[in-house]
Amino acid sequence: MEFNYLYLIDLLGTFVFAISGIRLASGKNLDWFGAYIVGLVTAIGGGTLRDILLNTTPFWMLDAKYVVTTGVGLVAALLFKQKLFSWGKTLFLFDTIGLGMFCIVGLVKSYEAGFPPWVCIIMGTITGSVGGVVRDLILNEIPLLFRKDIYATACILGGLIYFACIQITPLLPWAGLISVGMIITIRILAVRYHIHFPVLRDL
Amino acid sequence: MEFNYLYLIDLLGTFVFAISGIRLASGKNLDWFGAYIVGLVTAIGGGTLRDILLNTTPFWMLDAKYVVTTGVGLVAALLFKQKLFSWGKTLFLFDTIGLGMFCIVGLVKSYEAGFPPWVCIIMGTITGSVGGVVRDLILNEIPLLFRKDIYATACILGGLIYFACIQITPLLPWAGLISVGMIITIRILAVRYHIHFPVLRDL
């Protein structure tokens, strides 16, 4: 892959996902190594499950940049402890951009593997959200995703928009940009206006 | 697959497994989306692990009916909350029928993939029981299966009966029916007469 904006966003997404794992790991008595693994699993977990389901070699085994970027994330977290909180809004933005891009990358990879749109939308959603689920399971919490979803629904809607776009026009790159933009917009609006599904009461 | 009784049992098994996940999810502060995912994982988790181990594409990626049926399960759970409890016995029966059928379907699929009987029996047991294990792990409980097994042993015995049957007679359909029937019988008897393994005391 040449050095371009996609490459940069991919690195940034990995970095921010890793940071989110490392932050949650802190205060749980994990050592540095454990924090690194939790960060790595958060960053690559979704894409790994997608590639296992697609029966292909996991993406991070073909390019060392994900393993390295997570290491940079750990060093950054150790060096800039205090700053990490004041960077909250910036991190949220990158996290959301990463979500959108991971999701559409996973969707397109599945579509190219020959799966129908509904499978691709699920694969995109898995790519964007399963890393955070595994992070929560490792740290012994009921996954946030299941309690107050701010991830998966945005991915599903973004995926629907993607397939609506390529139905209308064959200009693929634009479909990707539009749907990534929609995922980012939906998630930001959902967080800002506290939009979420109702809680399931006792059955 | 043509519309026949196997198709109907497959749908019913999926539906009832999904309901069991959704019921356990309620009262844990999950939102509707989270409950749907827990229901889906309960219904398809075992078969997905089996297909990953068999190195083949997971069954639910080739047919949307499992994803749709789980959605119907969620709607049913939301509409008929009160009823779900009075339906307890009927749900238990379908759950047991689903267990038996999932198990033998998994076993036969593995046998057709060329694996020896002992691997097929394990694959059948995984198909029938791993969904419930993942459900419990997601909801942060030690899996019921490991504390008071009412699933896996029935699957293992049913699998042994299956291979005993096809040893005696080449009439495959009957072997399937007999072993599914035995799994159902064993589980019902185990629940009725509180038959279970001893608990492992402190070592």
Added chain:
Amino acid sequence: MEFNYLYLIDLLGTFVFAISGIRLASGKNLDWFGAYIVGLVTAIGGGTLRDILLNTTPFWMLDAKYVVTTGVGLVAALLFKQKLFSWGKTLFLFDTIGLGMFCIVGLVKSYEAGFPPWVCIIMGTITGSVGGVVRDLILNEIPLLFRKDIYATACILGGLIYFACIQITPLLPWAGLISVGMIITIRILAVRYHIHFPVLRDL
């Protein structure tokens, strides 16, 4: 595979890993079947994830000895409860030997599959340590590996030594023996002198 010392170490490693799972399972109200499964997952979990990532059939599906050895482990744990504690040091030694061998076996298998050294080192580490992680997750504890690593770092260092060795000399068997020996030495020294990574403080 012919009966030789590698075969014996493989069996011993499986046996001791299984015992470590069964011991941790006791006192958690698991029944015998649950304890067997936890033992089995501890023994084969790492190699299974490695084989899934390498997109190949999990090793234990090709040879019944792992499933059988875990059963022997359960019987031994039930028969020699008291002894198991006085055997603590012997078990630790076998556990460490098993770790070293599992790690290098996983590394070599990945290298033969054509992956670059850094992937092979990760695969070796996964082979040696993921079984214990899954054991802890099933039993609802934050994995020991992440809190006080005494496993993974030894594997990573052993893997680096392996590739340093085959760089210097093409005598492969010696590289394996040396790196297994180094993993064992590093782990014993780390436990004896309480060497570990710092804990990650609150971020």
